[in-house]
Amino acid sequence: MRQPAADVLIIGAGAAGAALAWSLAETRMRIVCLEQGDWVRPDAFPSNGRDWEARQFGDFSISPNRRGLRADYPVAEDDSPIKVANFNGVGGGTILYAGHFPRLHPSDFRVRSLDGVADDWPIDYAALAPYFALNDRMMGIAGLAGDPAYPPKEAVLPPLPLGATGELFGRAMNRLGWHWWPADAAMATREHDGRAACINLGHCIAGCAQGAKASTDITYWPLAIRQRVALRTRCRVARITTRADGMASGAVYYDADGNEQFQAAEIVILACNGVGTPRLLLNSAAPAHPDGLANASGLVGRNLMFHPYAMIRGYFDAPLDGHRGPHIVAWSQQFYETDRARGFVRGFTYQFGRGQGPVATAMTGMGAGLIPWGAGHHAAYRRLFDRSAGMLAICEDLPEPHNTVTLDPDLTDAHGIPAPRIRYRLSENSARMLDFAVARGREILAAAGARDVIAEAPLAHAGWHLMGTARMGTDPASSVVNPWGRCHDVKNLFIADGSLFVTSGGVNPTATIQALALYVADNIKRRLANLFD
Amino acid sequence: MTLPAANAPLSPAETAALRAVAGRMIPAAPDLGMPGADDAAVFADIVASLDRDAAGVRQALAQLDALAGGRFADLDAARQDEAAARLRAAHAAAAAVLVAVVVRCYYRDDRVMRALGMEARPPFPRGFEVRPGDFSLLDPVRARGPVYRPAP
Numbered sequence: 001m002r003q004p005a006a007d008v009l010i011i012g013a014g015a016a017g018a019a020l021a022w023s024l025a026e027t028r029m030r031i032v033c034l035e036q037g038d039w040v041r042p043d044a045f046p047s048n049g050r051d052w053e054a055r056q057f058g059d060f061s062i063s064p065n066r067r068g069l070r071a072d073y074p075v076a077e078d079d080s081p082i083k084v085a086n087f088n089g090v091g092g093g094t095i096l097y098a099g100h101f102p103r104l105h106p107s108d109f110r111v112r113s114l115d116g117v118a119d120d121w122p123i124d125y126a127a128l129a130p131y132f133a134l135n136d137r138m139m140g141i142a143g144l145a146g147d148p149a150y151p152p153k154e155a156v157l158p159p160l161p162l163g164a165t166g167e168l169f170g171r172a173m174n175r176l177g178w179h180w181w182p183a184d185a186a187m188a189t190r191e192h193d194g195r196a197a198c199i200n201l202g203h204c205i206a207g208c209a210q211g212a213k214a215s216t217d218i219t220y221w222p223l224a225i226r227q228r229v230a231l232r233t234r235c236r237v238a239r240i241t242t243r244a245d246g247m248a249s250g251a252v253y254y255d256a257d258g259n260e261q262f263q264a265a266e267i268v269i270l271a272c273n274g275v276g277t278p279r280l281l282l283n284s285a286a287p288a289h290p291d292g293l294a295n296a297s298g299l300v301g302r303n304l305m306f307h308p309y310a311m312i313r314g315y316f317d318a319p320l321d322g323h324r325g326p327h328i329v330a331w332s333q334q335f336y337e338t339d340r341a342r343g344f345v346r347g348f349t350y351q352f353g354r355g356q357g358p359v360a361t362a363m364t365g366m367g368a369g370l371i372p373w374g375a376g377h378h379a380a381y382r383r384l385f386d387r388s389a390g391m392l393a394i395c396e397d398l399p400e401p402h403n404t405v406t407l408d409p410d411l412t413d414a415h416g417i418p419a420p421r422i423r424y425r426l427s428e429n430s431a432r433m434l435d436f437a438v439a440r441g442r443e444i445l446a447a448a449g450a451r452d453v454i455a456e457a458p459l460a461h462a463g464w465h466l467m468g469t470a471r472m473g474t475d476p477a478s479s480v481v482n483p484w485g486r487c488h489d490v491k492n493l494f495i496a497d498g499s500l501f502v503t504s505g506g507v508n509p510t511a512t513i514q515a516l517a518l519y520v521a522d523n524i525k526r527r528l529a530n531l532f533d
Numbered sequence: 534m535t536l537p538a539a540n541a542p543l544s545p546a547e548t549a550a551l552r553a554v555a556g557r558m559i560p561a562a563p564d565l566g567m568p569g570a571d572d573a574a575v576f577a578d579i580v581a582s583l584d585r586d587a588a589g590v591r592q593a594l595a596q597l598d599a600l601a602g603g604r605f606a607d608l609d610a611a612r613q614d615e616a617a618a619r620l621r622a623a624h625a626a627a628a629a630v631l632v633a634v635v636v637r638c639y640y641r642d643d644r645v646m647r648a649l650g651m652e653a654r655p656p657f658p659r660g661f662e663v664r665p666g667d668f669s670l671l672d673p674v675r676a677r678g679p680v681y682r683p684a685p
Binding site: 045051052057066068109124146163164171200201202323325357358363366382 | 557558559560562565567582584585586614617618621629632633636637638639640641645646649651653654655656657658659660661662663664665666667668670671673674675677678679680681682683684685
């Protein structure tokens with residue numbers, strides 16, 4: 001069945017799709033967004049119930065394979081030591097993110113020039129700076145101005161509380177003479193644009209029942225819908241169709257009742273993340289483009305980057321914040337920029353975090369052998385509960401063509417669409433960086449006075465950041481889209497998500513994904529008269 | 534042989550084994566006000582909350598029986614501890630599933646919460662207090678100046 005034609009079709013209502021929809025709405029074009037998931041009601045978030053920790057392993061798991069909900073598609077990931085984390089619904093990954101909101105740095109856009117590895121981006125920090133700032137205001141980002149790890153930037157809302165944990169790490173880092181700073185966070189630390197202020201529920205990663213965390217279902221989407229953007233949920237796109245002249249004509253999708261539909265559009269924009277976007281392009285293969293749509297370069301689905309994570313956690317004699325307050329608190333970029341004496345290029349960010357809830361304390365402590373089974377259980381548990389703090393090292397992952405998203409030959413989703421298959425190997429550079437991060441992390445915890453320290457690297461279930469699988473560039477032979485998000489091969493097909501990343505940086509990507517989406521949208525608006533030339 | 538569906542209720546034998554292993558994992562500590570994980574209310578919650586781990590629990594219990602050389606639930610406490618230790622050593626992932634389903638329910642029981650000094654309530658809507666902290670700790674960081682690398 002054919003739906004009335006749209007001017008713009010956006011696929012995916014997550015971090016990028018929401019920003020795109022809001023930005024393009026002022027053009028008064030007919031904009032339709034198709035989202036395979038649904039709205040999440042605030043009263044459905046785990047923090048409403050006594051089972052708040054348990055549901056993180058169930059219907060609010062970060063793993064689509066573990067959740068297995070109607071909105072989810074399976075991911076074949078046996079060939080990867082890092083497993084995909086995502087959320088499918090209005091808001092996308094912002095529903096389940098912790099809310100870290102760092103930007104890429106100026107040096108991240110010039111990796112080849114500075115360090116002789118990977119490639120430079122076709123744009124630079126200055127090109128995205130106004131969009132970073134706009135997005136920070138739209139999302140309502142908490143932070144403290146003056147972070148020496150960045151060029152000067154505005155702080156929209158007051159920073160998160162340091163609490164006992166932030167002070168602990170601050171003092172330790174000062175002893176070591178190393179950089180640290182309160183984290184930029186997607187949290188309304190006071191009322192902001194109709195969002196209630198954070199009340200320290202502490203379970204941000206499973207959705208914010210208070211509505212203080214900036215997920216796009218409560219930031220961009222209400223504004224976009226008020227401007228008549230049509231958001232259709234429970235609509236899963238199967239493939240992008242093309243006309244005889246090679247331009248995109250629209251998308252075939254399955255609606256909430258499972259019926260096949262066709263949505264025609266003059267402009268199609270993919271915002272399905274670094275796995276969903278290449279999956280869709282590859283599944284849109286046709287006789288005119290047998291290797292997938294927009295894939296003359298052969299790079300669709302290649303250069304998949306995660307951020308390999310290391311976890312280092314310690315236990316202390318005095319009680320700390322425990323599970324109270326946003327888990328994130330401060331970061332360090334002491335080891336962000338390249339120093340070849342370390343044995344690797346590029347670098348990482350430490351994300352300092354507060355403690356754990358009662359269930360997570362038991363699972364972590366028992367898994368690490370610090371809490372025994374049997375008679376000693378209770379005494380050991382009490383030595384750990386409310387007395388832990390730690391850090392994650394989020395390491396820059398360099399692009400390598402053998403790390404791929406392809407279509408699985410056997411596995412399909414509920415609509416029969418082939419599932420994405422991940423093939424990924426941890427590079428030697430990443431492995432060395434993880435080792436270094438664990439070693440320095442142990443030093444930080446020692447300086448903070450920790451008595452028991454545990455570490456794990458790489459974290460398996462930490463593939464939150466999906467990047468690089470439809471990279472941007474000036475040369476159609478070595479990139480999928482041009483410097484403003486338009487596919488080289490299909491001039492009315494755009495991409496605006498983590499797939500565009502040329503390199504990954506060593507920070508969470510959401511701020512940059514959304515800045516890119518606003519930048520792509522602005523380019524579309526400015527070039528409407530000759531957009532397809 | 535037909536295997537039970539993943540979401541089928543545990544058999545009486547499986548239920549007995551799970552209750553026994555829960556009790557050996559987290560025994561009661563009356564002096565601390567802590568029930569055991571085999572307490573009737575806690576265990577009912579565990580059985581009702583297996584969710585996506587039901588199949589994994591079944592598999593772990595079968596491995597436990599195999600290591601016990603019979604029905605785990607029928608062994609005396611010392612031999613149960615011995616079999617559970619062997620499960621942890623030889624089948625760590627299976628043991629982790631048992632830990633997960635037990636602690637997810639044990640550490641939300643009202644009596645356990647209170648004994649740990651917690652309020653027996655969900656985080657929302659009351660939330661928690663976290664003190665702002667001392668931001669003057671950042672003075673030395675400011676004093677060292679920029680640490681980002683200029684880019685061409």
